[in-house]
Amino acid sequence: MNKIIEINVSESYKVYLGYENYKEILNYIDDKKKIFIITDENLKKLHLKEFTKILDDERINYSNFILKPGEDSKSLKSVERIMNSMAEQKMSRSDIVIAFGGGVVGDIAGFCASIYQRGIEYIQIPTTLLAAVDSSVGGKTAVNLESGKNLVGSFKQPLSVICNLDTFKTLSKEEFNNGVYECIKYGIIFDRDYFDIFLQEDFDVNSNRLMEVVESAITFKSKVVIEDEFDFGKRRLLNLGHTFGHGIEQASAYKIKHGFAVGLGMEIVSKISYSLNGISKEELDEILSVMKKYRNIKLPTISPQDILSYALVDKKIYGGVINMIIPKSIGECEIIEVELDKLKELYYLGTNNS
Numbered sequence: 001m002n003k004i005i006e007i008n009v010s011e012s013y014k015v016y017l018g019y020e021n022y023k024e025i026l027n028y029i030d031d032k033k034k035i036f037i038i039t040d041e042n043l044k045k046l047h048l049k050e051f052t053k054i055l056d057d058e059r060i061n062y063s064n065f066i067l068k069p070g071e072d073s074k075s076l077k078s079v080e081r082i083m084n085s086m087a088e089q090k091m092s093r094s095d096i097v098i099a100f101g102g103g104v105v106g107d108i109a110g111f112c113a114s115i116y117q118r119g120i121e122y123i124q125i126p127t128t129l130l131a132a133v134d135s136s137v138g139g140k141t142a143v144n145l146e147s148g149k150n151l152v153g154s155f156k157q158p159l160s161v162i163c164n165l166d167t168f169k170t171l172s173k174e175e176f177n178n179g180v181y182e183c184i185k186y187g188i189i190f191d192r193d194y195f196d197i198f199l200q201e202d203f204d205v206n207s208n209r210l211m212e213v214v215e216s217a218i219t220f221k222s223k224v225v226i227e228d229e230f231d232f233g234k235r236r237l238l239n240l241g242h243t244f245g246h247g248i249e250q251a252s253a254y255k256i257k258h259g260f261a262v263g264l265g266m267e268i269v270s271k272i273s274y275s276l277n278g279i280s281k282e283e284l285d286e287i288l289s290v291m292k293k294y295r296n297i298k299l300p301t302i303s304p305q306d307i308l309s310y311a312l313v314d315k316k317i318y319g320g321v322i323n324m325i326i327p328k329s330i331g332e333c334e335i336i337e338v339e340l341d342k343l344k345e346l347y348y349l350g351t352n353n354s
């Protein structure tokens with residue numbers, strides 16, 4: 001029943017996917033290694049004990065660093081606090097960091113592991129759907145600056161990923177659906193049949209397709225990461241919805257979560273595509289309908305100027321042009337270059353029509 005997915009990048013690693021699988025950690029650690037677990041307050045209350053019991057049983061030496069939940073923790077201030085604590089615990093380069101949490105914990109833990117003593121190993125234990133299907137695989141690590149999201153970071157592949165689907169049971173519907181948008185993203189980029197799961201079903205944590213959905217998502221992601229580990233080509237497709245999505249996320253002061261913001265960004269680029277004679281009206285309507293279906297939140301009002309000003313501080317800008325991902329049809333996207341002074345025009349094209 002449990003699965004192993006191999007990610008064959010420069011340093012290949014395994015993703016363990018299934019239930020009651022925390023014990024897979026013992027493939028990587030022993031009582032000679034020190035373990036530094038980075039997690040957040042919610043995970044400490046809900047799931048950490050079940051994991052640390054395995055370490056206790058094997059008499060493994062570990063310490064915990066508990067972050068406040070939420071995007072504000074993904075900062076250079078937290079990085080400094082974490083690394084001071086790692087130094088106090090006398091963590092050495094042969095020891096291991098564990099990211100036990102959602103994408104926030106995973107991104108900051110990976111970043112700290114990539115720079116502490118010029119790099120030590122880390123293992124991702126994603127506990128949100130979003131982290132399982134996206135952030136825990138692929139080796140992108142980052143923290144935010146006040147001026148923009150994910151502006152400081154590194155590439156550092158994990159030693160392994162252990163995804164225990166049981167943990168999703170305690171996610172709120174909002175947090176679960178936040179991850180569903182990342183899955184829908186893979187459908188729009190790569191696979192019409194995968195998209196149809198979300199269109200046709202009311203996909204939720206109790207779906208008997210949960211394992212299959214997560215496994216396919218990891219496989220979609222791993223294929224492009226294997227082809228383009230450092231994000232110079234095909235991997236950019238994964239940024240579908242991100243130009244405006246990151247703008248929306250930041251302009252809302254992170255009240256709109258990453259997945260929902262990317263969902264809104266995907267809506268905008270789909271409308272742009274339709275206006276430019278790309279995607280058909282039928283497929284646009286299907287995308288808009290699936291986006292609406294999982295949006296069980298009230299959206300705050302945000303000014304387009306704010307969204308655009310954040311969208312312009314984007315890592316995807318090269319030589320005055322931005323690479324934007326546009327759906328051609330459901331299951332196929334292309335990367336187009338947009339001059340920065342055209343971004344505003346496109347944003348209005350993607351928000352004023354339907």
Ligand SMILES: NC(=O)c1ccc[n+]([C@@H]2O[C@H](COP(=O)([O-])OP(=O)(O)OC[C@H]3O[C@@H](n4cnc5c(N)ncnc54)[C@H](O)[C@@H]3O)[C@@H](O)[C@H]2O)c1
Pocket residue numbers: 040041042043046047069070071074101102103104105107127128130131134135136137138139140141142150167168169170171172175178257258259
């Ligand atoms: N590195 C990448 O490739 C990549 C890709 C996509 C997103 N990201 C990043 O991921 C972050 C978003 O990740 P996220 O959506 O997982 O957010 P998150 O890490 O903030 O987690 C969301 C909330 O859920 C709580 N939580 C986590 N697991 C839980 C569980 N099992 N039960 C109950 N509550 C739980 C957390 O405490 C938090 O309050 C963003 O910072 C985004 O930039 C990174």
